[in-house]
Amino acid sequence: MSRFSLYDDEAHPSPWQHTWRAFKSSHIALVGLAVLLLFVFFAFFAPLVAPYNPTYQNTEALLIPPSWAPNGSIAHLFGTDALGRDLFSRIMYGCRVTFGTSLLVVIIAMLVGVTIGTIAGMLSGVRSSVVNHLLDALMAIPTLLIAIIIVGILGSGLVNSMWAITLALIPQFVHHTRSFVRGEMKKDYIQSSTLDGASNLQLFYYSILPNMIEMLVVQGTLALSIAVIDISALGFLNLGAQAPLPELGAILATGLDAGYLAPWNIAIPGVSIFLMVLSITIVGDGLRSALRKRVNR
């Protein structure tokens, strides 16, 4: 078939272009995206842009207020902590640790969850029902409890807390994938592929997966915000990242010790976690409503 066609004159934006158009029509979503990109930038390039080593202790400069305070110093933008470490650098590296590990956790959970969910969705009968029941049990156990048990078995540390959060996130991916796959399996286009003789694997790869990506992106942003909050909560409780690893929750927890003398040690890490989660949520919301608008059209 020749590529020459009259219809090509009219632009046919791909579904993703549609979504992007709908997305950027919301200013808030754009601002959220910008902030999120900033965090992504920190996550990847913290070593290049951070003014100090996050573990460098300048004992001459303990608890210096942030630069905008009356006796602050421009040398330390966000001031220093009780060990004389530059808070700005620590926050940058903290974003790297917290955001980076969250992203990793979500990707692993997504891969595992989608695999199990697809199998469960395509199978039916007893096996599926057993999977359902087990999932119910798993989904009900609070993340913190899973984390506590894993810390009990393996000891505390960032990697162990990542395991816990991955375990806690998997069921949600399984759940959504399963209902999605189930829904799709009933649709005509799958039936026609089945009649064409497509195997289950082919069905999944060529027919279901392309349609599922949007759902996964939306679920992924949701999971990402949960992962960030959980990683920092575990760091805060001293069950996750251990000193001197800069992790936002752990930075907040150490800041609490000098909280009255140096309130910025509480405020700045807290605001960073808050902004990170907020931007993820806003981008997620924006994506979702953009997708909804596109589907409705």
Next chain:
Amino acid sequence: MQKWLVWPVISTALITLLGGCSPQKYSANYTNGLVYCSESDPISMNPQLDTSTTTADATAHQIYDRLLEFDTESGRIRPSLASSWSVSDDGLLYRFSLRRDVKFHTTDYFTPNRPFDASDVLFSFNRWRLPEHSFHNVSGGYYPYFESLGLADNIADIKAISPYEVEISLKQRDSSFLANIASDFSVILSAEYADVLMSQGIPEKIDRLPIGTGPYQYADYQKNHYIRYDVNNNYWQGTPASKALIFDITPKSSLRLAKLMTGECDAVAFPARVDHQIIREREDLVLAEKPGLNIGFWAFNTERPPFDNPSVRKALAYAIDKNTLIEAVYFDSATRAKSLLPAASWAYQADAQDTGYNPVLARQLLDEAGIEPGFTMSVWAIPVERAYNPNAQKMAELIQRYLADIEVEVNIVSYDWSTFRRQLRQGNHDSVLIGWSADNGDPDNFYRPLLSCDAIPSGTNRARWCNPAYDEILDRALQTEDVDIRKALYFQANELLFDKLPMVPIAHALRYQAYREELNGMVINPYGGVRLGGVTKQRD
């Protein structure tokens, strides 16, 4: 546009409503009682079983009394349950006359039928002294304070001459004996209560549901939450004014300070150094300070290679800058420690040798000892604030940085306090940041529990270092009352310690007590645990 106004208006209204609900400040003056915010759970309700300040704070001066007492002002020994005492000329025979009509606590689990007498003294001493005593092995059979001082071995006999007279004979002269009798751990238990428990087959209750003669009596204990005491209405020194005493167990120092500020605590244990300035600035809070007889140190587990090698230990000592540690951790509320004793002690050696900051020498010593770059060791940091080390975690992080400079990697290890001490006693550490607060003013109270061979099984010798020559010096120092001879011997011990360096002395710190200004009679006990018996709260 008006809809935009709705939310701010509602939220302002809500906030004012919330404020309107409680127009005056939250006040906690419901009942006449004292709330003391402590930092951790006591291990036991009997200080004989544990040397930690936490246990001593919660029990020693609240529930119990001793034969003798340290005066809170002068630090001298004065009579308590023993109304007077005498010592024979050879220093081997001590005779105590006991106070009459001292009543033990009457609680819902025990009602005493007789007042305190000599049999109670015999029971209390024999319990830790005699391994064959029926109560010796109840609750584990460890009496760390007495074992670390070798006190049990040195007592030849204890006799009741009359119901109100007790005679203790020693094998060897011990110039610190009276001071040990007055320490937090030499408490007097009730022999009658022990008999009742033994006949009921539940002897272990004696350390869980305690009976003593102190100003307060035990009422209730919820782990990690609180200890409740009722007033002892028959206290022999006069019934305390407060009807109840509560220990609110709050591990985080920032939360303890918060509770002190809101008035939910009347006094707090171990205010963090960073908060001192805040406490001083506030008119409703008082920060009392007193030079403390204590030492914070970094001990190496000398049983574990390569820390059994003195030059490795020296290398690590040269790698850290003590002055910086003191500045950053103690905020200049401490003096640099050269040997074990602080300047307030009469045996202090001003010209004692000390390790300086010299990372090059440190690396060189390590190379000579065959320690490769990249060697990894653990530094255990106590999880609680102590006068001798208000923030061991922070100190550990500083040390981590210093050791990174000589290419030694450090893992910082910290558990909950009770678990920490259990693991430490088992010797699972490479090195530990911990310290010691004197239980009495005698120099022996530093040298012997911290580094003598006997103190390894009792768990106070954190370096697990045993050197017969050192022990001999200490023994000789106790044989005489001559201060100059003793001084010379302790100087000799200092020299030996500098040579072998089982631990790095870091600092002698000031002691602090933060409390609300309504409290009267709050004084810092020069030795040992907090005393709340004479404290009253002014009510407005």
Next chain:
Amino acid sequence: MIRILFRYSILFSLTLLSLSALSFSLIYLFPAEPVTTLTGITPQNLIQHEALMNQYHLNNSIIVQFADYLSELFAGNWGVSLISGQPLSEEIMLALPATIELSACAMFIVIVVGIPLGCYSGLRAYSATDFTINSISVTAYSVPVFWLAVLFILTFSLQFGWLPLSGRINLLFDIPPKTGFLMIDILLAENVDKAAAFSDALLHMILPVLSIAFISTASMIRITRRSIIDVLNKPFIIAARSKGLSSKQIFFRHVLRNALLPILPLMAMQITTLITNAMIVETLFSWPGIGNWLIQAIYQRDYSALRMGMLAVSTLVVMITIAIDLFNRLIDPSREKYESVTI
């Protein structure tokens, strides 16, 4: 109906069985002697060790051990805490009610504030009010709970001095814990000024409850709002409107019911989040609940307590989840089990 109940009771017992199997496996997973994790007793010598092994059948096969474990669980013999030596059943029965009390109050606020605001916002979708409510809820949803609790303490306890921050009640009130539920215990207590104790307990509750409710309310608003919008777009609403029903009638007869049904399963998920948040907040407010207890247990490496605490908390949460699910199924049998709304 009976079939459904039967199915759910089977589901419930299967889940419980798998949870107890999980807690049983912890005996071998935790880095401590299996005997110690199981009983909470550290054997002092070999003889005692052997005696305990025999008493708890740890020398037998795994199946026998597990059967024995289950029977001990049902008999209420849960072992003792490694650290305090107290029976775990006693400690858990004191801590669990405190958490339930806290979570129930928070859940109440979540429902009472979240659902009406969500409805209002959904009905006025894309208006300025909706926009405001929505932005506030997105913002609130993103606040980490531990930071929020710290901010509350700093503002309301320390800055203004209005509210206390330590525990459930001023400890000077001597309230003997009989049921574990403070409000009931106050009624049962003697020699206590009950009115003062009540108001003191309520004041202690405000900050922790608000910290927990804040975030869950935000989620609830978002869920309700989305559900309402979805229902409003359904054809039967247009049909009802064209019949000439007033918007009030439409809302209460058609919209509300159909919007709330899919919310229920999501509410079950909210409870999990809420309890996690409650556990974190408890540590900051010295609240003597199960979260605080578990976190202390992990700090103290109290393995026997962790094993039992895990079982107790997960059983509680699973029970609530299944109950909500069952309720949902009973009032609306036609609905697919997993059909629910998105946010």
